[in-house]
Every structure is written in C-alpha cells, then in structure tokens.
Amino acid sequence: ILLAYFVTHQLDSALTINSWTFLINCVIQAVGVLSMLGIFILSVVIFESVKPRIDNSAKGGLWWKSPTLHFLTVIPASIAFLPAFFVLAGAAEWVAAVKCARTHKFDYAVAEKE
Numbered sequence: 001i002l003l004a005y006f007v008t009h010q011l012d013s014a015l016t017i018n019s020w021t022f023l024i025n026c027v028i029q030a031v032g033v034l035s036m037l038g039i040f041i042l043s044v045v046i047f048e049s050v051k052p053r054i055d056n057s058a059k060g061g062l063w064w065k066s067p068t069l070h071f072l073t074v075i076p077a078s079i080a081f082l083p084a085f086f087v088l089a090g091a092a093e094w095v096a097a098v099k100c101a102r103t104h105k106f107d108y109a110v111a112e113k114e
Helices: 002-009 020-053 067-103
Strands: none
16 A cells, blocks of 8 residues: 555655665565465464364354355454554563562572682
8 A cells, every 4th residue: 555655646756665675664564464364364274174173163153154254254353453462462471571570589599608
C-alpha cells in the first residue's frame, strides 16, 4: 500500500525510493506479512488435523466446518487480538524480570584469604 502511494504521488525523488534501505524495508515487510499468513494457515491446518479428537467439533458452526471459511475468520480475529497479546506477553516478561531482580538474593560463600 505504501509503495503504491509513493508511485501514484511521484515522491520518489524526495524520499529516495530507489535506496537500499527502502528495498530492504519492503522485503522485510513482505516477509513479515507472508510469515503471519503462514501462521494463520498453519493454525487452520493444525485444527483440521486434530478436529476428530476435539469434543463436539462436528457440531461446530459453518465457519469451522470449512477450512477456507475458518481461515477467513482467523485473519480478522488474529489482527484484532495479536497486538494486545504481544503487549500483555511483553508486560508479563518485564514483571518477571523485575521480580527476579528485586527478590532473588544470592549468598556467596567464599574461602577466607590468609
């Protein structure tokens, strides 16, 4: 989307679109989007592989009976909840790090020097 904006508004000379940093940024963004789509697809594939072992999975709605429809529901749900998940997961890591730094006391027993 960003690249399309630059092309239509002819801002390439002012923003140096032909630079290596812009190219690397575009490649990294594409890899990130493709990996997230891969994770979404993988979550549906895993669900489909374990569906016979899940209680009442046959009674699920239309969205979970079709892998394509299931994939189409995973995308917006993930986009909606993943930012909050990452923020809360990061907060949990920081709380654990602060607690470890403040509450863990170490007693080093060393030999006396003569």
